[in-house]
Amino acid sequence: MADRIKPSEPADPVAADTDWTAVEDLWGPISSALQETSPPVSSVIPPGVRVWRVSELARQIDDLLRGQFPAVWVRGEVSNRRIYNDWVFFTIKDEQAQLDAVIFDRARVGIVPEDGQVYVFFGTVTFYSSEKRSSCSLRVRTVVPEGAGLLHARYLQLKEKLSAEGLLDEGRKRPLAGWVDTVGVVTSVDGAAVRDILKTLHDQGRTGLVLEGIPPACLTTLADFIRSERLEEGETYLRVVLYHAQVQGDAAPPQLVQGLQTLGRRPDVQVIIVGRGGGSVEDLWAFNDETLARTIRDVSETMGKVVISAVGHEKDETISDLVADVRASTPTQAAQRVLQARRALIEEWRLWSHRLDQAARTALLAKERAYAPWSAVSGRWPVSVERWVDRRTAELADLTIAMVERCRQVLGQAEAALRDLRGRMEPGRLYRLYTERMVDVQRLRERLESSARGAWQAWARALDAVRERLSIRLLERSYEERRRAWADLTDRCDRAAERGWTDGWQVWDHYRTRLLQAGPEAVLARGYSICLTEDGQVVRGVDQLQVGASVRVRLHRGRLTATVTDLTE
Structure with a gap:
């Protein structure tokens, strides 16, 4: 290594006197230490081990x-919520960990989680990576408040199952049309729902009650309510068949x-209301x-009854609301x-x-106008006029009866047409039409x-033919491009290495020159000397010497011994 550093021509006279043997002795331990701290890659990575790229590893994760x-499903407390347009970013945490989460469509999810509240989240775990950072997050699809998570999951599963079987299809549901004179109600007589129903139905007049399955203990309370609201007054226009059933707990279903x-088997009941109040x-x-x-x-399709589900309030939705013919909030x-x-x-x-x-009044007025000219001679022919009036009165009565019969016929034809239309719209017929269309x-x-x-096979064959014609040319072109790129890269590396070596040598020579100029040899070369006592201590002042003492003096070239003859401060 010292041979690579040692210059072929010294830059100055001082460099000619440098002890390069000492430099080599100093550089040897340094070079060994550098080699030990930076082992080659081949000695660290076992053979046959795959080295992943960052993007490949992120995709694999x-x-x-x-x-x-x-x-x-994940339960956790929400913190650090941020909303950007329709996206919601937040953190889910518990006592030991936290997880990033995101909602990409808050309008579809419906519930926007609030900071500090606990929810149950349903979604997919994803790993996101970019040039700046990587993170693991939960992509949320459903948000359920704490306590209702498990029930909501069961609700969604049952809803999906019944929807697949067609129970939620609107086409199979019966419309609420036609004359209703008897209504069945399935609810608890202890709740507020039965009172609301009876009070509302009484707007049309007195509501006659038929009680089914009412416990004796509840009859008194129900009777007191009817008397307090004065529901027993007036003429009976509508009958209500009330069946008592629990609406909460395991015994309710x-x-x-x-x-x-029970109400579905009664032939007099046209509509059945099943429901309860809020909760x-x-x-x-x-x-x-x-x-x-x-x-x-079954009650709707087999027994022919219109079932109305009225559970809770407007915001509440149950499976019975979705299956019933009519849903009431x-x-x-x-x-x-x-x-x-x-x-x-x-x-x-x-x-x-x-x-x-109006028709009768018009006909009567017409007869009166026709009889008016005879009023002047009514005294002369009283018998004839009286007979004429009687005959015209009888004709008017016959006309009125005929008009009433005609109206009845028109209404009968309309009801028959309505029944025929309802028969053609039966679920079975619709299902057959649906099956034929699906075939x-x-x-x-x-x-x-x-x-x-x-068409795909023909296109694939044509593509294979083109691929065969282009494969050799593409390989040749790709090889030539990669060869030129390799040559260019090699040339750039050589130039960079040469430029780096030249710059490094210049830096090395600069600092070496500065080091030599600052050393004691350079100071002695400028005419200075070093004075030592007999025991080898450097003399820095006259207070260290006496007249007649012997001193040693080191010059740039050589040494000498002298005797002190005079001391001056």
Whole structure:
């Protein structure tokens, strides 16, 4: 190494006197230490071991996380929430760890988590990497408040199952139309829902009650309510068949199912309302029962009843709401929906009655105008006029009766047309039409796939032919480009190495020259000397010597011994 550093021609006379043997002795341990601290790569990496690129390792980690955790439920407290447009970034944490999370569509998720609150999150674990940083995060799809996470998961699973079976299809549901004179209600007589329903239905007049399955202990409370609201007054226009069932707890679903089946078998009941008032998710959970959902479907399709689900409030949604023919946001609204159907028919009857009355009045006025000229001679022919009036009165009565019969015929034809339309819109017929259309779609899909497959194969063969013609040229062109790139890189490396060696030698020579100029030899060469006592101590002042003492003097070239003859401060 010293041979590489030692210059061929000394830059100055001082360098000619440098002891290069001492320099080599000094550089040897330094060079060995540098080689020990920087071992070659081949001595550290075992043979056959793959060295990953950072991007490859990041992609591999992301693939492993997605495969191991395709969809997970995570409970944690929210902190450091940040909202940018429709994206929400935040941190999920517990007592021992924390995890970054992100919502990319907060409108679809519905719930925006708040700092300091605990939620249950459903999503996918991903690993994100960029030039600046890498991080592991949870991509959230669903947010559920703490306490309702497990129930919400069960709710989503049942909803997806019933939707796949077609229970939630709107096409199979019955419309709330036609005259309703008997309404079935399945709920608890102890709750507020039954009171809201009865009070609302009483707006049309007195509501007659038929009680089913009412415990004796509840009859007194129900009777007191009816008397306090004066629901027993007025003429009876609408009958209500009330079936008592628990609406909360483990015993609620079987009792609700029994109530629906009991009222569904009654031929006088056209509409059945099943529901309860508001409450927590746990309180309303009885209406997310699978057996109850299938019973609602059977009562509607098999027994021909219109089922109205009225559970909780507007924000509450249960499986029974989705399966029922009609969904009402509250029990009060369920009763209002029934009354609206009745009012529509009543208004239609009133319209026809008004038209009949107007027609009768018009006919009567016409007869009066025709009889007016005879009023002057009414005294001369009283008998003939009286007979004429009687005959015209009879004709008017016959005309009125004929118009009423005609109206009845028109209404009968409309009801028959409505029944025929309802028969054609039955779920079974719709299902057959749907099946026939799906068969046609499947045939078209097979034809399209066959055509696409043939076109793809032809295109692939053409592509293979082109690839064969271009492969050799591409290889030659790629080889030539890489050869030129290698030659250019080699030339650049040589120039860089030569430039680095020259710059390094210049720096080395500069600092070596400065070191030599600052050394004692250079000072002696400028005419200075070093004075030593007999015991070898450097003399720095006259106070160290006496007259007659012997001293040794070191010059740039040689040494001498002298005797002190005079001392001067």
